Amino acid sequence: xxxxxxxxxxxxxxxxxxxxxxxxxxxxxxxxxxxxxxxxxxxxxxxxxxxxxxxxxxxxxxxxxxxxxxxxxxxxxxxxxxxxxxxxxxxxxxxxxxxxxxxxxxxxxxxxxxxxxxxxxxxxxxxxxxxxxxxxxxxxxxxxxxxxxxxxxxxxxxxxxxxxxxxxxxxxxxxxxxxxxxxxxxxxxxxxxxxxxxxxxxxxxxxxxxxxxxxxxxxxxxxxxxxxxxxxxxxxxxxxxxxxxxxxxxxxxxxxxxxxxxxxxxxxxxxxxxxxxxxxxxxxxxxxxxxxxxxxxxxxxxxxxxxxxxxxxxxxxxxxxxxxxxxxxxxxxxxxxxxxxxxxxxxxxxxxxxxxxxxxxxxxxxxxxxxxxxxxxxxxxxxxxxxxxxxxxxxxxxxxxxxxxxxxxxxxxxxxxxxxxxxxxxxxxxxxxxxxxxxxxxxxxxxxxxxxxxxxxxxxxxxxxxxxxxxxxxxxxxxxxxxxxxxxxxxxxxxxxxxxxxxxxxxxxxxxxxxxxxxxxxxxxxxxxxxxxxxxxxxxxxxxxxxxx
RNA sequence: GCCCCCGUCGUCUAGCGGCCCAGGACGCCGCCCUCUCAAGGCGGUAACGGCGGUUCAAAUCCGCUCGGGGGUACCA
Numbered sequence: 109x110x111x112x113x114x115x116x117x118x119x120x121x122x123x124x125x126x127x128x129x130x131x132x133x134x135x136x137x138x139x140x141x142x143x144x145x146x147x148x149x150x151x152x153x154x155x156x157x158x159x160x161x162x163x164x165x166x167x168x169x170x171x172x173x174x175x176x177x178x179x180x181x182x183x184x185x186x187x188x189x190x191x192x193x194x195x196x197x198x199x200x201x202x203x204x205x206x207x208x209x210x211x212x213x214x215x216x217x218x219x220x221x222x223x224x225x226x227x228x229x230x231x232x233x234x235x236x237x238x239x240x241x242x243x244x245x246x247x248x249x250x251x252x253x254x255x256x257x258x259x260x261x262x263x264x265x266x267x268x269x270x271x272x273x274x275x276x277x278x279x280x281x282x283x284x285x286x287x288x289x290x291x292x293x294x295x296x297x298x299x300x301x302x303x304x305x306x307x308x309x310x311x312x313x314x315x316x317x318x319x320x321x322x323x324x325x326x327x328x329x330x331x332x333x334x335x336x337x338x339x340x341x342x343x344x345x346x347x348x349x350x351x352x353x354x355x356x357x358x359x360x361x362x363x364x365x366x367x368x369x370x371x372x373x374x375x376x377x378x379x380x381x382x383x384x385x386x387x388x389x390x391x392x393x394x395x396x397x398x399x400x401x402x403x404x405x406x407x408x409x410x411x412x413x414x415x416x417x418x419x420x421x422x423x424x425x426x427x428x429x430x431x432x433x434x435x436x437x438x439x440x441x442x443x444x445x446x447x448x449x450x451x452x453x454x455x456x457x458x459x460x461x462x463x464x465x466x467x468x469x470x471x472x473x474x475x476x477x478x479x480x481x482x483x484x485x486x487x488x489x490x491x492x493x494x495x496x497x498x499x500x501x502x503x504x505x506x507x508x509x510x511x512x513x514x515x516x517x518x519x520x521x522x523x524x525x526x527x528x529x530x531x532x533x534x535x536x537x538x539x540x541x542x543x544x545x546x547x548x549x550x551x552x553x554x555x556x557x558x559x560x561x562x563x564x565x566x567x568x569x570x571x572x573x574x575x576x577x578x579x580x581x582x583x584x585x586x587x588x589x590x591x592x593x594x595x596x597x598x599x600x601x602x603x604x605x606x607x608x609x610x611x612x613x614x615x616x617x618x619x620x621x622x623x624x625x626x627x628x629x630x631x632x633x634x635x636x637x638x639x640x641x642x643x644x645x646x647x648x649x650x651x652x653x654x655x656x657x
Numbered sequence: 658g659c660c661c662c663c664g665u666c667g668u669c670u671a672g673c674g675g676c677c678c679a680g681g682a683c684g685c686c687g688c689c690c691u692c693u694c695a696a697g698g699c700g701g702u703a704a705c706g707g708c709g710g711u712u713c714a715a716a717u718c719c720g721c722u723c724g725g726g727g728g729u730a731c732c733a
Contacts, residue, residue: 146732178733180732181733185733250731254730254731264658274729299731317662320661323660332731340730345733361661361663362726362733363733364728365728365729409662414668416726447670448669449669449670451669451671457681457682457683474663476663477662477663478670479668480669481668483684484669484682485683494696539696540697541695615693620693626693627693627694
């Protein structure tokens with residue numbers, strides 16, 4: 109790399125005029141969009157919503173959805189996280205045309221013609237681009253240490269340096285002869301910054317926010333190459349967006365202020381075929397000849413918790429796999445997340461993917477931060493569970509019964525025929541009273557295992573004179589009764605009448621006797637599914653319990 | 658400190674100068690149904706942050722103010 113400090117006129121600063129970029133409406137034609145999380149931690153609802161919006165626009169335009177892992181920070185990025193995010197995105201049903209693919213054995217493969225899609229595998233490209241940017245004079249060396257920089261910024265922030273915002277510009281980074289000599293002696297290695305214009309302004313016409321103007325004088329020159337030679341996010345992100353032909357950048361509002369320098373860089377990369385030369389040099393696939401730099405931007409409002417604070421561990425279910433574990437359907441999440449910032453033109457709130465892709469538009473996305481409401485999600489989820497056909501519900505319930513999603517292993521994996529029959533028989537009993545799939549565990553226990561008697565329930569409904577009388581009457585009525593809902597209902601109602609009590613007075617003791625708790629699906633269906641043998645046995649056991657023995 | 662964004666029921670939102678003493682959804686409350694829990698049906702509660710303008714007329718336009726958020730990293 110050349111250490112020569114290039115003339116200002118040869119750098120991006122030459123573009124110091126006032127410029128405007130972006131579009132007021134989504135561009136026509138097939139669009140390439142991407143979702144590019146940094147792999148540290150889990151995917152949370154905010155990220156997934158961004159992924160969803162990108163996916164929707166790509167699908168609606170008949171374009172391409174690219175998934176890229178931005179693991180340029182070796183300190184924080186982990187492969188486990190990358191795997192987890194890949195799995196989460198797949199579970200959400202946001203299928204991508206290009207990007208990493210998680211194989212059954214846990215390794216990350218790849219699909220698409222413009223990879224690799226893990227930035228850690230593209231280091232050579234960033235180095236090649238960096239070298240060319242330096243040679244072209246767009247980057248300049250900064251020999252200050254992080255500590256020195258921080259001290260410098262602190263001075264400016266507190267105003268003790270005599271005013272001026274803490275903005276790093278080439279003019280503030282110039283080193284004197286003495287400094288250079290000293291640094292050389294110390295063996296310091298430079299980091300390289302992108303020279304942004306010192307004056308003028310740029311207006312980003314954002315699809316959700318409209319025009320937003322930034323003064324270049326307020327834009328700090330970002331470090332593109334760390335002193336160890338590695339690429340930073342400001343470099344890698346833009347290089348890949350350009351190399352992968354991203355048309356529309358849709359991401360969180362937290363990246364809005366970084367857009368000006370990204371536009372500048374993207375232009376530099378495309379100009380004179382710099383990116384193409386670098387791609388060829390390192391042997392990566394060439395860009396499509398028609399691709400230019402990104403031409404549209406959309407910055408989504410943040411997603412906050414119900415306490416209006418930024419999403420964090422405190423908010424519980426932030427990791428998307430937590431929703432999976434709790435039995436939320438991915439289609440519910442898609443529906444509900446779409447509503448977090450966007451609203452259907454016709455005011456509809458329940459819709460499927462087809463309606464969503466047909467109607468969704470970034471221009472209709474709101475501008476204020478939205479709180480994620482789990483209550484509403486839960487209601488929506490219950491509605492969708494009710495709308496499922498019974499056979500499919502049974503299939504979706506299995507992972508919550510065999511230990512895949514929860515702790516309980518009420519059935520084998522795979523389930524036996526008998527277990528499967530019970531689960532299928534259970535569906536009509538629980539479908540209309542479930543909001544989450546994981547609730548099936550509690551409902552299913554009495555049908556698939558032994559009853560555990562709830563003490564309070566026993567005390568209230570069994571161990572009383574009325575309870576004992578009810579159990580005796582029920583046992584007598586059920587003995588020899590035909591085992592179908594109609595006959596059971598007739599027999600038990602008659603028994604209640606015989607006791608001279610309302611049906612409820614008989615039903616609750618029986619319910620507790622058979623299921624162990626006061627809450628269960630409707631009694632007659634429950635008895636049918638549990639079967640004569642077990643019902644009568646449990647009634648007997650309950651009578652013993654009720655007698656205090 | 659500096660830059661940028663945002664501000665309608667508890668929550669998600671509709672509203673883009675008169676149709677709004679503000680509509681829908683979730684929640685909440687009440688009633689109906691009912692063998693428990695649900696589901697379902699019906700009804701109800703609840704908001705334009707504040708102050709100044711502009712206008713015959715403002716939730717809608719403008720200014721200020723207050724409040725919230727983001728950025729200000731050799732994190733992304």
